[in-house]
Amino acid sequence: MSAREGLVVRRIAVSYGRNHLLRGIDFAIAPGETLVLFGPSGTGKTVLLRAIAGLEPAARGEVWIDGRDVSALGPEARATGMAFQNFALYPHMSARENIRSPLAARGVGKAETEQKIAKIAELLRIQHVLDHAPRELSNGQKQRTALARALVGEPRILLLDDPLRNVDAKLRYEMRLELPRLLRAAGAATIYVTQDYREAMALGDRVAILLDGVIRQIDTPEAIYDRPATIAIARLFGDPPINLFPLRPQVGAGGAGMEIGGLALPMAEDESGEGRVLGLRPETITLHREGLSGAVRATLIAITPLHERVVLLLRLASGEEMVASVTGAPPEPGSDVWITADGARALLFDAASGMRIAAGPVREMVA
Amino acid sequence: MARSDVRAAGLPRFLRAFALVLVLIFFLFPIAWIFLMSFQSNEQILRIPPHLLFTPTLMNYRALISGKLITAAGSLDLPFMRNLGNSALLSAASVALSLLLGVPAAYAFARFRFRLGENIAFTLLSFRFAPPLLVLLPLSLYFQELGLANTYVGLIWVYQLICLPLILWIVRSYFEDLSPDVEYAYRVDGHSWWRAFTRIAIPLAGPGIAAAGLLAFIFAWNNFVFALILASADKQPVTVGALAFVTASGIQYGQIAAAIVLSILPTLALALYAQRWLVEGLSLGAVKG
Amino acid sequence: MTLALSGLCKTYSGRHGPVVRAVIDLDLDVAAGEIVALLGSSGCGKTSTLRMIAGFERVSEGTITLAGRRIETLAPHLRGVSMAFEGYALYPPLSIAENIGFGLRQSRRFPSREAVMARVAEIAEMLEIGDLLARRPSQLSGGQQQRVSLARALVRDADLHLLDEPMGQLEPQLRAVLRGRVKAALKSAGATAVLVTHDQTEANAMADRIAVMEAGVLQQCGPGSVLREAPANLFVATFIGEPPMNALPALVVPSGLRPLCAEEVTIALPAVPLPAPGSRVVFGVRPHHLDLGAGALRGTVISQQWLGDQAHVVIEFAGHILVAVSHARVSVRIGETIPFGFAETHVHIFDGENGRALAHGVMPA
Incomplete structure (x- = not known):
């Protein structure tokens, strides 16, 4: 050395x-x-x-x-x-x-x-x-x-x-x-x-x-x-900052999974989702104008331009708020949109320690 | 663009000018009057009402420079020029010593946190609190013992009580206002701390050092009590020497005026000279990052 | 409740320096309930303008009208404005709560001490300084003091709120959150505000309209989208947007544009209304409108930076540096020569002499 x-x-x-x-x-x-x-x-x-x-x-x-x-x-x-x-x-x-x-x-x-x-x-x-x-x-x-x-x-x-x-x-x-x-x-x-x-x-x-x-x-x-x-590092890196949701475990047809306001995420086999926090980066959320199968409906609350992207504040039916960062012209505030998230890029953290769990949601999100 | 000019409640221009003139007269009239008096004889001065028109005479200055005071009661020896020399020597040497000791000390107090640092700095300031007369009585006894009584060295030493705290506290605040990053940058460039001190810190605190030095000089120059008690006639500065003008045959106003003019001159010249430094330092600006 | 600046000038006649014209002939209207940002780099005159509105700086020429009355000669406290200072300007002996509530003591809307404190607590909570209310300014960090100064300005019931770089000292993450909250608070109170900032992200996020200033002159005032899509001149075009717009000087020829740096290349722009052949122009394309991998032009990749949600690719084209932004990863190697191009609709044409905008993409006939 x-x-x-x-x-x-x-x-x-x-x-x-x-x-x-x-x-x-x-x-x-x-x-x-x-x-x-x-x-x-x-x-x-x-x-x-x-x-x-x-x-x-x-x-x-x-x-x-x-x-x-x-x-x-x-x-x-x-x-x-x-x-x-x-x-x-x-x-x-x-x-x-x-x-x-x-x-x-x-x-x-x-x-x-x-x-x-x-x-x-x-x-x-x-x-x-x-x-x-x-x-x-x-x-x-x-x-x-x-x-x-x-x-x-x-x-x-x-x-x-x-x-x-x-x-x-x-x-x-x-x-x-x-x-x-x-x-x-x-x-x-x-x-x-x-x-x-x-x-x-x-x-x-x-x-x-x-x-x-x-x-x-x-x-x-x-x-x-x-x-x-850790969660703290995830929050420091990224603008707008990462969305974080405490998880509710849920068992569905395809094995263990979790959901946020109806947005379902498949989970690794041995992961219950108990005591976990899910991190979704704003740019991994995609907007759809019409009801796409598997997409979740959300209300567009506010729009903020950020350089060449647009930051959207969305409210899910369950009341949770989520920030998405998209390119292109956004719909009018107040209108309803359908969203999907890229499960491969989602991050899973332990709520107590804040540490990232290596095996996050691994499977591709709903198409 | 930091200049802020909130107008003083919309005072008209001529009123402001008038107020300014009043203030100027209030402060400058005594000086101007003394200047005029110094060219008049005692009789002319004491005339009532005073005349603005008179034939100027240089006899007051001649008397001071030759050291012979002619009064109604006869002639009197007056070591005024020697007093002036003493004043210059004592003030200049005291300020020089104070700068030599005070500037590095001020730097240390500003830059380094050390045990009892604040206490030491405050103790030095507290020298200014004590009434000088109280200090002087024991001091004069010690000086007799040590053989310092009636020596220049002894007087310069005592004058540190006036100059050192002043320089220490003024210069310290100047050093504190300088970003240490500028000195850090110089150190990282590969220069020793001594060079960083002499090439960066001192030049940048220059205006502060000049101001403190000037103030200390004026305070030392105007000091009366220390020299009155600790020095005999041949070591006395003008402030003490001026007592000689109160003679048996009355007060020699003309000579006093001339003496005042002469004793103002060195400090005035110094202030005008130092002003260049002060202004230059202010325009240097942007030191605080 | 409208602010109108008309022919506003600020001239500093320095005794020790040359005459500085900080603000030149500024006309600007702010509607009731509107948030306008003064945006520009340091020394552009934005802060002088704000200080003239606040009354801390004498107006050299022109008028300021607020809520129907001329205010340019009134003392600051008579103008009905509140101000958040860049340098905090808190009252050191007062607690944070007292600092924030200071301006409310005289207000008729808050007759009791309790009402004042409730309002103070509410605004402090919004700015995440709710737990600092009992402290003194000297116990706070720079960012916290700045939020106190902001709270003190927002809490007041003023005709106009002036915010001077209100978030300059905050951390990026906090800044992003507070921008939205402060805007929402101003909007829900129906407040009118003028914000001074050098940060275009902040201006975009908070203001309804942005006034871009440079060298004392208002360059353009409009919503952020207008400044981005139809900049009035080359300065605004390259100032707004991150990364800045790519701009190349070119000569108009009968078949299109010929970049001055690459004589053999002609860019055909049949649908863009170009000036007469022989004119010197500058043409600009925003980095995210530069398409890599396809197009008539050739450039060498000199660097590539992936920023998590976007890639910035720097290419050298005939000695000029161009930046392309892609929102997905791109597979290019450094040193590789690649084709690139852009759609006609995304071209901006500026006068080669004075930089005035001549055309933005395909103009409607």
């Missing part, structure tokens, strides 16, 4: 008095890999980044970079690059001087320094503002300058603390497309913190879910979306 390239983090713990913010974090990131650190605010994502950078005096545990234990070293000796949520540019220096800082710290020669600054500025398209002071830059330019500063020293470890949070939607989207290429070119082991699950899915080779001071799940973005370990 210790001879491993990239970043290895072992048993990182941070406590402030009785507040145990982080309670033993372990993971490893290979060079060139991007790990997205995802979780609600206040879970200690930023604190974990600081611990890795050497900026958190309360941190315990080990940080290994390229097979070297750097736990006892100060932040200046760890060869990391870092970008901050609020950009943290040096306000009294020009963009060029900001970017020069990591090179100056390592005594890089003048010609090489200028060449590296020119190269990174071209990559991030900020050549024309290099001699401006930070206060003269737009938010997008500030963010690019901050990224340039983090990348210019070719760090082995790159720590990006929600760098797109304070830029507007269009820029954020452009950077979301651009960042994977930049990060691949940098070749560093990267940790990317975000609260936006789409950003996490777009940028992460893997995603680590930080909840209650521990990493609850670490896997590819698709695996986390399709097979979340």
Whole structure:
């Protein structure tokens, strides 16, 4: 383990008095890999980044970079690059001087320094503002300058603390497309913190879910979306969030099953449905205008456009409410619709522990 | 665009201008009057009613600079220029020492949480609470013992009671307003904490340090009681030296006015110089992220 | 109970800087019971507009009429508006309940303390801060304080509710839930509201109409569907919608459009009313209207992102980056050259000089 390239983090713990913010974090990131650190605010994502950078005096545990234990070293000796949520540019220096800082710290020669600054500025398209002071830059330019500063020293470890949070939607989207290429070119082991699950899915080779001071799940973005370990994770990933229904067991003609407001779901043989919660993602619910056999009738209560999709709030005959996300033109609010759900993509959780049950409803839903 | 301009109940423009002029007269008239007085002889000053037109004389300034005070009762030696020099030396040295000690301390109080930190900071502030005279009596005894009485070193030391708490508390709040992320970023770039302190924290807190230094200088300059008790004539600043103007043959208003003008000049020059820093610091803005 | 802004201007004549025209000649009507969002990026003039309506910012030119009376010179408390602040602006010594109920003390609708507290509890419950009522503002997180500020604005019985980025500090999941609730609460009270936001999802979800602002100028005001389907200019077209609309400059030729970046390609658009041949235009297609795998154009896949319910495929076409959104998984490899195209009905044509919209798909004859 210790001879491993990239970043290895072992048993990182941070406590402030009785507040145990982080309670033993372990993971490893290979060079060139991007790990997205995802979780609600206040879970200690930023604190974990600081611990890795050497900026958190309360941190315990080990940080290994390229097979070297750097736990006892100060932040200046760890060869990391870092970008901050609020950009943290040096306000009294020009963009060029900001970017020069990591090179100056390592005594890089003048010609090489200028060449590296020119190269990174071209990559991030900020050549024309290099001699401006930070206060003269737009938010997008500030963010690019901050990224340039983090990348210019070719760090082995790159720590990006929600760098797109304070830029507007269009820029954020452009950077979301651009960042994977930049990060691949940098070749560093990267940790990317975000609260936006789409950003996490777009940028992460893997995603680590930080909840209650521990990493609850670490896997590819698709695996986390399709097979979340707990109800809490399922709720964090997805917009609109997943529909959750406590189950009532039901025995039908095809063996054990369950139903929500008449919407029947076949179950695995040994699953009674007792004490279970069913999760249906809004996009797995399909709308039909006429009574299709097996479809359930629901009333359309409200319609909200969400990007190119439409979010529908539906009420089943039994009174349960359900959110569906569909494409195309929706019917009028107040009208009746028929719905089916894709049973193969339904998720089953244990109500008491919140853990996902590996064998969910396996059979295809009614056609 | 943070400028908010809720109008003061729609006051007409000329009324506002008039009010402004009244306020200006109230504050500036005494200074202007003293300035005029400094070019008049004692007889001209004491004339009733006072005249606005007079033949200006430089005799007050000449007397101060030459150190010879000519009164009705004869001539008197007056070490005013020496006093002025003492004031400048004591104030400048005290503020310099205070900045040297206070700025790093303020940084430590702002950035690091350590045991008894708040208590120490408060204790330092509490030096400002005690009436100086009460402190002075025991202090003068100690100073006699230590051989510090009537020395510049001793006075500069005592002046820390004035300057240090001021600088510590003002500069500390400036450091607290700076986002630590900016310093963290500099550390991660590969710079030592000392460089982060000198290249990032100090320049960014510059306006605060300038303001605190200026205030401390003015307080030190205007101090009276410490020097009165702890220093003899050759170490006394202008504030104490001015007592000499109350002579056996009356109060020398002209010289007092000239002395006031001369003693205002250094602080005024300093304030004008520091203003550049203060404004520059304010326009730097956006430091708080 | 209608708000009308007419010829509204805000000019900052800075003593230390140049003259800034933050809002330029703004005309906007808000009907009774309507929710209108002012949408734009930072510095577009949306917050200055809101602050002028609230009375925190002097009107440089123009008029503001609310409920039939001119209010632009009145003091803020006489205007009959309530406001939720982006920076919270809570009263630190008061409890959360007192903060929320503060504006109700003078109200005739709530004669007793009990009535006030009942109303406060109701609105706090809606915003999920019901269990925080006894605390002080300093004990709350940023997101919680913001909800208190929102509650204080909503609880009041005002002619107009002004909401300045009311949910900027909230977590995405909570934001999604509260948008719907706040809208429902405003609607059921028949309240009129102006919302300032930079988040188009929020604007779409909460507002009846969206006013897009840029550089102090109102670009377009209309329901979200109109902004998406018939944007007035290129700015609105690329600002509204996530991912943004794909836009390519092109030359009109007799047989259709010729992209400036690919001279050998001609896109035939027989049914779209194009300007005269020789005109410079910009043509735009929304990412989810770009069909992959079929069509007359060829592009190279440079990246692919699966977001759980949709795939974003980035293709390079003659040096331009285009984004395609598919609501199902697509099987393309990075580096692969694939055919793509789009239906004529989904093309938007803009003037190449000033960006004004010339045609949206197939215009009815």
